[in-house]
Amino acid sequence: MPNELEDLSYARYLTPLEGELEREGDYDCVHISSDDIDDVEAGHARFNETVFTSMAITRGSMRFSRFTDVWQRNVRWVGTDLSDTSWQDAELIAGALVGVDAGGANLRRVRFEGCKFDSVNFRKAKLREVQFVDCVLRHTDFGDADLTKLSFPGTTVEGLLLNRARLKEVDLRGAVHLNIAEGLDALRGATITPLQLLDLAPEFARTIGITVREG
Structure with a gap:
């Protein structure tokens, strides 16, 4: 995937x-840029070949919206549904x-x-590929989620929540730090x-x- 806006096939x-x-x-x-958006109400919207750059989207809801072939850079999502x-x-x-x-x-x-990512809810979500x-995930909740073919190269994972998650071909080997707060038993299906x-x-x-004790 392109790392610069001008490299997008639809940029022009x-x-x-x-x-x-x-x-x-x-x-x-x-192209959605520059102006920050507060209390957005854009549920059920459809975004196709759309770019978001250098902005913050705070509070409000975009529930049930669809994002297809979307590219974002320097965008902050804060408290948004x-x-x-x-x-x-x-x-x-x-x-x-x-x-x-989410x-x-x-x-x-x-x-x-x-x-x-800080305190992001992915409960009951489906993530594939x-x-x-090179991310930081703090207190990210994947409880009851279906996770297939995920990878974490160069990523710091802290306080991960995996309660009742279902993992398949999840590769955690690239994580530079891995801390799981809850749901260790859900790691079946992961590689570490x-x-x-x-x-x-x-x-x-x-x-x-198991109690581990010296002597």
Whole structure:
């Protein structure tokens, strides 16, 4: 995926956003930038070949919206409702998601690069072929989620919540730090390194009721 706006195949067709984001809006080849958006109400909107750059989207709801072939750079999502949204063939670079509700979302072929996640809810979401590259994930909740073919190269994972998550072909070997707060038993279906296993051993022991004591 391209790392610069001008490398997008549809870059020359982009037009600036006119007006405000609206509920059930249809946005095709639109460039949304500069002005921060507070209390957005754009549920059930459709974004196709659309670019978001250098802005913050704070509070409000975009629930049930669809993001297809969307590219984002330097975008901060703060306290926004993204539950039940659909993302396909999307790339988010150098962004942040803080206090975001993405419960029930469906992500396929999505790449996050250099992004920071803090207290993001992905409960009951479905993620397939998703990459977290050089990201920071703090207190990210994947409870009851379906996670397939995820990877975490160069990513710091802290306080991960995996309660009742279902993992398949999830590769955690590239994570530079791996800390799981809840749901260690959900790691079946994941691949980790021997060193990561050693780091997680005390938590594994506590999970299955083993007391480890010197002497």
